[in-house]
Amino acid sequence: MIELHGVTKKYANQTAVDNLSLTIYEGEITVIIGPSGCGKTTTLRMINRLINPTSGSIKVEGRDIKDTNVESLRRGIGYVIQNVGLFPHMTVARNIATVPRLMGWSKEDRLKRVLELLDLVGLNPEDYKDKFPAQLSGGEAQRIGVARALAANPPILLMDEPFGAVDPLNREVLQGEFLKIQKKLKKTVVFVTHDLDEAIRMADRILVMKEGQVVQYDSPEEILSHPADNFVRDFVGTNRALKRLSRFSVEESYRKVSPVTEEAILDKKMIKSLEKSEFLWVVDYKQMIKGWVQAEYSEMNKRISEVMTIVPYNELGVHIDDSLKEALSKMLAQGVRTLPVIEKSGHLLGEIGLDDIQRRSGKE
């Protein structure tokens, strides 16, 4: 838990943060959002004393941070920044082991932790541990940045626009992966962004700031459905229903299906199910998706392989971790009302329809 009491930060002629009091709850992702210059980054950087407040006090886990040694305070708080700040002269493994090394862990413990973390952030440890930062893509570097912040297993993570420098497509992937990690680790996360979609997707609680003050501090649902004032309403924008979709994952909304194999012969049961749903999904013996059969091409007693459309699995369908917003945009892009739901490996899990999405967005 992080508590701020009447925290103010003044620079020569302006007030960056103005008498801010709030509680950041344990195990939650608290997203601080607002226009540039609203004081969100200043607030974040005061928590690990990279900036010292002009007045007021901050308590981390009940202790006033002014009374703790600044270095040990920071070693206990993971820190991720927009441009990652990986050390260019160190390998990925050394970068990740920075805080454990500062804390005097043994070499074996450090290596074990590095391998564990690379695995956690979805990079093959053997391929990546000896690489240098210059050899990494933006997305990979950012994953290493997260791994480095988690290295000494700190209870708190401070993230300053961590996915801001990554292209939009990769950003959504990284967000999804981070949420998955957070589900397991339950860290207290303070996350600064100016991207509302990101805030809605990531946050358990959103803190909207303006000119150094809190405008609204609420759950994303509340912010979307009951904006505190015109500033928040404008900030949230008009397509609120669409934004809400990014909070739901395909996992919660898809339906199981009974797929067919290429060798099967179209029978009455299959024709019947094609009347109900748009497609009949075709898989191989390992349940890997191969393609589909559409109603207009189906004909009694034909072999599936004669009437199916074959599509490589990575061009087809949505992943189980995708958000409903991603599913909807894929439907619009491909002009269909139903998409198969697959695992990254290509295993068919089920399907999701436009009506499933509508149901979900209308409910809350």
Add this chain to the structure above:
Amino acid sequence: MKFLLGVTGKIVLVSFLLVLGVLFLSPVLMERFLSGLFPSLTEVVYPRATLLQMSGEHLLLVAVSSVFAIGIGLSGGILVTRKWGVEFLPVVQDLSSLVQTFPPVAVLALTVPLVGFGFTPAVIALVLYSILPVLNNTITGLNSVPFDIRDAARGMGMSPLQVLVKIELPIAVPVILGGVRTSVIINVGTATLGSIVGAGGLGAPIVSGLVRNNNAFVFQGALATAVLALTIDRIFAWMEKK
């Protein structure tokens, strides 16, 4: 083509240095070589010390003065790039440029009355003259470390000293080494002036040759200095590659 040029360039350089090495080590061969070049002179080999001895003195002058120059330049550069030392930046930079505009001969003339003849005034002049490249490159190198990298290092709980030693200096090393290289090479050339105040070195045959109008003396001193400078430069180039 570029590769071929690089290889032949290396072969030429190495064989050149080899030939010179043989000449250096064998006074007889050296004498024959110089008599061939300067047939009108009766005495062609500088008599008071061998080239090897003088090269040794020369290297000692360069080494001692470079150690001081690197020490002063590096610590000055670190000082003015710290948060609390930034105010000194303009003063330090002006001072070192000012010193650079002083001709070393003038520095020698000023220091001899204070510390006497010999090794010391030569070292003082050399040190003053070679601080600037190290200092400037240290400042440039340290300032080129991106803010995000320093911010990440501090945010993860490194002390200011750890940030300097583990992050900033290693990243700035290539640039700093470039300054050290320049400074040492300048020193190799400038150290020839040391003989004026009796510090010996490869300047001795040059000065003596100029006084006695013996071009063979001047030639061997200048040649040896050039070879020394080239060799040291190659060593630095090799170090920078590593």
